Amino acid sequence: MSNIQIHLFPCLSDNYGILVHDPDSGRTASIDTPDGEEIARQCAAKGWALTEIWNTHWHPDHTGGNMGLKDRFGVQIYGPGRIEGRIPGIDSKLGEGDTFDFGAHPVRVMETPGHTTEHIVFYLEAAGACFVGDTLFTLGCGRLFEGTPEQMWDSFGKILSLPEDTELYCAHEYTLSNAKFALSVDGDLSDLQDAVATYEAMRERGEPTVPTTVAVERKTNPFWLAGNAEELGRRRALKDAT
Template structure:
């Protein structure tokens, strides 16, 4: 079976656009729609026909291109259905545990409230990829505009409970600013310091720091480490040693 293609490209000031293409069925999905014209241009460059949109949440930098692309290509729009009326042009309203087909592959939906109340992520096991929107970033997480810390922690547990090698495609390039905060609370952690050095070099070369992986975020993300059993044990040991 031919491998699924994932094409990442910058949009707006710090968003990433993402196209997911199944070469067997010919289906192509846009993960959110930060810039409809740029998404259409990238489809043309790749010679892929856009067939659908997978919206993670309602914010305008994630849904702003929905209607342009629906009018131009007749796409089918999948999105969160928990709070109705927020996703322009939505066709399929999805919730926790829902699944839908992408060619011969299955996309699994998980609800991840916190950043917004209706946020969902899309897990495509065939590509070992999860499209996490603004729930989780490399070395960080989305601001809690609507949800609670408890909800965000539960959402983290869902995402970081996926297989360790799963690639996490977040929607923004916030890594270096996230790194400054991470070092302020976990500076000296070897895995974090190594990761920050690598990310700084990547950005210097103009490369994206997305995707990250489950394994990397479990080892370096300060919001995960703050509540993990391993980190609590590490901090107790440091306290006992002082």
């Protein structure tokens, strides 16, 4: 098992900044750049030298700190290459199936259109983590600004086919608002009820509800369950039998 470290912190109004650090190589990645100054402060507090940025998509609350951090630290910027000119300062243009090394650890790229047409996610198997941007949220998914429902469904399938213990690092704290919708459509599911109670307690303690896991989202995310009538029926049958 690797000793990769992941540091998550709140910034802006409801974003999360995420730093990924490999002690063996000394490399540190920022997943998107919602707030360049806060990212720099967090790196300094951890004693980590920022070496790269992994952009999931072009929205300004994900790329707004790119150029400031690049000018300041000379970082390498990895991001989606499907649409030209959208990722400030991009050096490495990536698409479905591409890989690159983070120290001794491969990072696999998956294209996950839906929220935007060029959205990608980064799967770092050595850390048991996937950085999913705005494709999937705890109990929800990103708004379809550019893509189609069919694209988002396929994107969900890619992410939720990863090992069940994979931690999914999404980019916003939207869980309690997502929970209201989830309960309105699947409120009879005990897995969902239990998850929402847990998340409410976490937020009362000021704790983040990120990351979630593949296993949890497969059982509770209404957008995944909506396309799995057989699984949804099985869960409701189990509830009725108890």
